Amino acid sequence: MNTTEVFLIAMTVIFALPYLLWRLARTDYVAPLVVVQILAGILLGPGVLGAAWPQVYAALFPPPVIQALNGLAWWAVMVFVWTAGIELDLGQVWRQRRECGTTAALALGAPLLAGSGAALALLATGGGWIGPAAMRWQFVLGVGMACAVTALPILILLMEKLAILRTPLGERVLRYASLDDVAIWGVLALILVDWERVGRQAAFLLLFAPAAGLFRALMRRLAEADRWYVGLIWLAACSYAADRAGLHFMVGAFLAGAVIERRWFAQQRLDLLREHVLLVLMPVFFLSTGLRTQWSMGGAAVLAAAALLLLAAVGGKLAGAYLAGRLLGWRRGEAWIIGWLLQTKALIMIIFVDVLFDRQLISGACFTALLLMAVASTMLSVPMTAPRLRRALRGDADAQRTDVAALPARAR
Template structure:
C-alpha cells in the first residue's frame, strides 16, 4: 500500500473507533466523545496496540503517516488554543476582581502546591520521570501546574451539556477558569525561558506587543467575515514568532487569541468553529497524543504515579476552592460543586504536557501518568456534579 492509502486507513481508525465506542456503549454521561477520543488515542499508541500487534502498528503508523498526522494535529491544536484565548473575558473578571482573584488564586494554588509535592515524591521514589533538559525546579513546577490546569474549552462543553452554561453558576465558573488559564500560560512561559535565547524571547514579546496594538486597531475596522481570515493569518505568524524565540508555538497561539476581543465575533459562530474543530481535526491530535505514551518505566509505576497525581489534583483543587468559599461567604455546597467543575482538565492539560515533553522537561513516562490523570479527573466531573445540579433545579 502507498502512503496515501495508509493515511486514509489511519484516519478511518481515528474517526471511526472512538465514535463506535461512544455510541455503542453510550458513554456520554461519564465519558463524552472527546474523552473517548483521548482514551482511544492511548489505546492506539505504542503502549497498547503497538505491543499487541507490532507489525500492523508499524505498517499503518509508519513515519510518513505520523508526519502527516502531526502536521494536522499541530494546526488543529493551535486553532483550538487560539479560540480559548479569544474566549477569555477579562473585562468581566476585572469588574468582579475580588471574588475572581480570590477564587482563581486559591483554586490554582491548592493543586499547585499538592502537585509540586507529588512531583518531589516521584523524584525521590525512582529515576526516569524528569527530562534530560530540565532543571529540578522546572520539572516540579511543570507537574504542579499540570495538576492545577482547568480546561476552559472542555469546561464550556460540560457546562453546556448540563444546561448551566449561561446560568449564573456557569458564568461564575468560566470567570474563575479564565483567570487560571491566563496564569497557566504565563507560568509555562517562565518554565520554557531559555537563558541562551532570552534575547530572542524578549524581542518577540516586544515586537508582539507593538504589532498587537496595530493589529487590534486594524481588526476593529474589519467586518466579521474578514476578521476570521485575518485572525488565522495572525495566529500562524504569532505561532512562528513564539517558536522561533524558543518559547513554543502554542504560547504564540494563546497570545494571538488573548489580544482579540470576543465581541468581534458572533458568539454562535465562535461556538460553531470550536465544535467543527473538535469534530474535523482534533481527533488527529488525540491520536498523535496517544502515540507518545510510554510505559517503559513499568506499567505499575506509571499507574501509581497517575493515582498520586490524581489525588494531589483533586484534593488540592477542592481544598483551595473550599477556602475561597469560606473567605467569600458562599452558600453551602457551592465550593464542592465549583471545585469539581474546575477539576475538568482533558485538552488544555494535554496540550500543556505535550509542550513539556517537546521541551524535554518531562519524560514520556511522566507524560503518560499525567495523561491518565487528566482523563480520570475529567471523567469524574459530570457523574459527581450532575446529581447535585439536578437537586438545585
C-alpha cells in the first residue's frame, strides 16, 4: 500500500476505535468521549500496541504517516489553544478580583506545591524522570504546574453535561479557571526561557504588544465573517514568531487568542468551532500524544509515579479550594464541588507536558505518568461532583420553598 492508503487506514482506526469503546461501553458518565480518545491514543502507541504487536504498529504508523498526523495535530492543538485564549473574560475576572484572585491563587498554588514535592520525590528515586535538557528547577516547576493545571475547554464541556455552565456557580468556576489558564502559560514561558536566546525572546514580547494593538484596532473595523479569517492568520503568525523566538508555538497560540475579545464573535459560533475542532481534528492530536508514551522505566514504576502525581494533584486542588472557601465564606459543600470541578486536566495539561517533552525537560516515562494522571483526574471529576451537586441543588430548592411558605399569604 502507498502512504495515502496507510494514512487513511490509520485515520479510520483513530476515529473508529474510541467511538466504539465510548458508545458500546457507555462510558460517558465516567469517561467522556474526549477522555476515551486520549486512552485510545495510549493503546495505539508504542507502549501498548507497539509492545504487543510491533509488526502491526510498524505497518499502521510508518514514519511518513506519523509525520502527516503530526502536522494535523499541530494545527488542531493550535486552534484549540487559540479558542481557549478567546474564551478568557478578564474583564469579568477584574470586577470580581478579590474572590477570583484568592480562589485562583489557592487552587493553583496548593497543587503546585504538592506537585513540586512529588517531583522532588521522583528525582530522589533516580534520574530516569528528568529530561536530558532540563535543569532541576525546570523539571520541578514543570511537574508541579502539570499537577496544578485546570483545562478550561474540558471544564466547559463537563459543566455543560452537568447543566451548570450558565448558572452563577458555573460562571464563578470559569472565572477561577480563567486566571489559572493565564498562569499556566506564563509559567510555561518562564520554564522555556533560553538564556542563549533571551534577547530574541524579549524582542518577541516587546514587539507583540504593539502588534497586538494594531491587530485589535483592525479587528474592531471588520465584520465578524472577516474576523474569523484574519484571526486565523494572526494565530499562524504569532505561533511562528513565538516558536522562532524559542518560546514554543503553543505560547504564541494562546497569546494570539488572549488579545481577542470574546464579544467580537457570536458565542454560539465560538462554541461550535470548539466542538468541531474536538470532533474533527483533536482525535489526531490524542493519537500523536499516544505515540509518544513510553514505559522505559517499567510499567510498575510509571504507574506508581502516576499514582503519586494524582495524589498530589487531587489533594492539592481540594486543599486549595477548601482554604478559599474558609477565607471567602462559601456555603457548606461548595468547596468540595468547586475543587472537584477544577480537577479537569485533560487537553491543556497534555498540551503543557507535550511541550515539556518536546523540549526534553521531562523523560518519556515521566510524560507517560503525567498523561495517566491527567486522564485519571479528569475521569474523577464528574462522578465525584454530580451527587454532591444534586444534593446542593435539592437543598437550594427546599430552602426556596421554605422561604416562599414563610411569606404572608398576601405577599405570595
